[in-house]
Amino acid sequence: MWRNSRSGWGLISILFHWLSALTIIGLFALGWWMTGLGYYDPWYNQGPWIHRSIGILLLIATLGRLVWRFIQPTPKAEGRRLETIAAHIGHISLYVLVLVVMASGYLISTANGRGVSVFGWFEVPALLHDLPNQARLAGEVHWYSALALMILAAGHALAAFKHHWIDRHKTLVRMLHPGYSRRNASKY
Template sequence: MWRNSRTGWGLISILFHWLSALAIIGLFVLGWWMTDLGYYNPWYNQGPWVHRSIGILLLLATFARLVWRFVQPTPFAEGSQLETIAAHLGHIALYVLLLVVMVSGYLISTADGSGISVFGWFEVPALLYGLPNQASQAGTVHWYSALALMILAAGHALAAFKHHWLGRHKTLVRMLNPAHSHAGSHDAPR
C-alpha cells in the first residue's frame, strides 16, 4: 500500500498530496494575513519566518514528490478522453505554478544576499541576489502565481467532487484511502 499501482495511489503519494495541499492553503492564508500586520505586531517578524520555513520544506517535499511521481506508475484515469487530457494538463499547471510560487518566494527572501533559516534547523543559502528590484519583481510574481495556484487548486478540487458525485468514479476515494484504491489490484504490492 506504500507504492502506486495502475489502479490506485499508494500511501506515500497520498501523504505528499494532502500534506502539500494543507501547506499550500496554510501558506496562502498566512501570506495574505501577514500583509496587514503592523510593525509592532509580534507576528510582524515571526509570520514571515514561519512562512519562509514552511515554504522551503514544501519546496523540498515537492522535489521529492516529483521524483516519486516519475519512478512510480500513475493510476489509470477515470473519465472521458477529454477529461483525462484536461486532468493531465491541469496537474502540469499545478506543479509549474507551485514551483513558480516557491522560487519567487525564495528570490524575495534572498534578494539582500541573506540565506533562509528553516526553523533554525538549517539554512538555505542565497544563490541569486542583488538583481535590480529583485524583491519587488519577485513579490509581484509570487502574489499573482499564488493567486492563480489557489484558483487552479479550487478547480482541481471541484473536478474531483464532480467525478465523485456526478460521474460516480473512484478518483476521490483513491486519493483518500490506499487500501480501497488497491482493492482487487493484481499489481498492488503485497
C-alpha cells in the first residue's frame, strides 16, 4: 500500500502527487495576486515571504519525490502507444518546468545576496547572486515557466479525465486509490 507496484501507485507517490499539485496551484495563485500588491499593502512583504518559504519546501519535497520515483517501480501506462509516449513526455516536461520555476524563484529571491528564510526555521543561502539583471531575467523566466506549468498541468488533468470517462481506463483511479491493482479492479 505504501509502495508502488507495476499495476498501481503507492500511498507515498499519491501523496507526493496531490500535495505537489495543490501547492503548485496555490503558489501560482499567490504569486499572481502578489503582483498587484502596492507598497503600502500589509501583504507586500508577508505574501512574498510565504511564497518563498512554501516554494523552498516544495523544492525539498520535489527532490524527495524524484528520488522516490527513481527507486520505485512505475505502474504500466494504459492506452495506445502514442498516448503513452505523450504521457511520458508530458510528465518529464512537468518535472522540468517545476524545477525551472523553483530555480528561477530562488534566483529572484537571492539576487541581492541574502539567503531565503523558510518560515524562520532555517535559511537557504544565496549561492548565486549579483549577476547582471539577475532579478529581472529570473523574474521573466519564473513567470513564463509558471504559466507554462499551469497550462501543461491543465492538459495533464484533462488527459486524466479523458482516460477515465471516455477511454474507461483506470489511470485516474490508480492515482486516487493506494495499492490499486487489476486484481481488485471490480471494487472501483
